[in-house]
Amino acid sequence: MTIPRLVIFDVDGTLVDSQADIVASMTQAFLAQELVVPPVDAIKGIVGLSLPVAMIRLAPDVPAATHDALVEGYKRAYQALRLKNGALGSPLFPGARDALGRLAADPNVQLAVATGKSRRGLDSLIESHGLQGVFVATQVADDHPSKPHPSMIHACLRATGVAPAQAVIVGDTEFDIDMGRAAGIRTIGVTWGYHARARLAQADRLIDGFDELDAALETIWGLA
Structure with a gap:
């Protein structure tokens, strides 16, 4: 199964x-x-x-x-x-599109978003990058308390029916990591974003590029 x-x-x-x-x-x-x-x-x-x-x-x-x-x-x-x-004005980081494509092609993996953006801002961004249909759940600041409150994570779990043990948050700030930990899910910190590596110390894994994401997920899910 x-x-x-x-x-x-x-x-x-x-x-x-x-x-x-x-x-x-x-x-x-x-x-x-x-x-x-x-x-x-x-x-x-x-x-x-x-x-x-x-x-x-x-x-x-x-x-x-x-x-x-x-x-x-x-x-x-x-x-x-x-x-x-x-x-x-908001270009995708190198490797982001390919990583999303690989994950979206896996029938056992669902993708979601938890962002401090507004609904209008996120919808515009998704449309501008042609990412419609990639994410099965999109949670925004309009509908939830600010990160690191776990509300957005809980909403993603409810929307997808995935158990917390099989969910991972990928983010560049300590707010993302703290949000994930508060929700009881695993966390991957990315080092190319807006918080220094030291602020991501509580993440389960750190990656320096999207080419490392698949291996990090496999390790977290015990597939390595």
């Missing part, structure tokens, strides 16, 4: 390199509120969090109304860049 398995992917910093648009949008949002723009490393450090949580971390000393304005300013700026740049 075959065992159904699930691979859940983060998006920004894992599947796509959206750093330029994220930094540009955050810069516009802060300038519009006449605030000092956070350093690039600080902006990269909050990628994956829901925007309200991210803004509180980046600007802890401003009123709640300013946090709300920062969120709306970021959304407007990011949407404008998305319309202008399309897929070029």
Whole structure:
């Protein structure tokens, strides 16, 4: 009897390199509120969090109304860049498309997404890269508490019927790793994203390229 398995992917910093648009949008949002723009490393450090949580971390000393304005300013700026740049603003990392194709071709494996993006942003990204139909479940920040809360993982498990022991989250931030651990699933940290390797220390496996993903999954699932 075959065992159904699930691979859940983060998006920004894992599947796509959206750093330029994220930094540009955050810069516009802060300038519009006449605030000092956070350093690039600080902006990269909050990628994956829901925007309200991210803004509180980046600007802890401003009123709640300013946090709300920062969120709306970021959304407007990011949407404008998305319309202008399309897929070029968030290119797939090398090897991502081939890895998704290999996994999607396995009848025993289902693919899902758990992202801090909005539904509109994720749908646009999937369409721009021609990835429609690849993911059987897509969980976004609109519908869940911010990472590292395990709500998105739980939703992916319910949608697919896969047991936690057969599910893996692949992500580039400690928020992804902590989310997976909180949900009781295994974790793979990718080192090409927005958090330094040291912040991924709790991951079950670390990989330096998509060409290492299949072997990491086989090890985790006990197939090696």
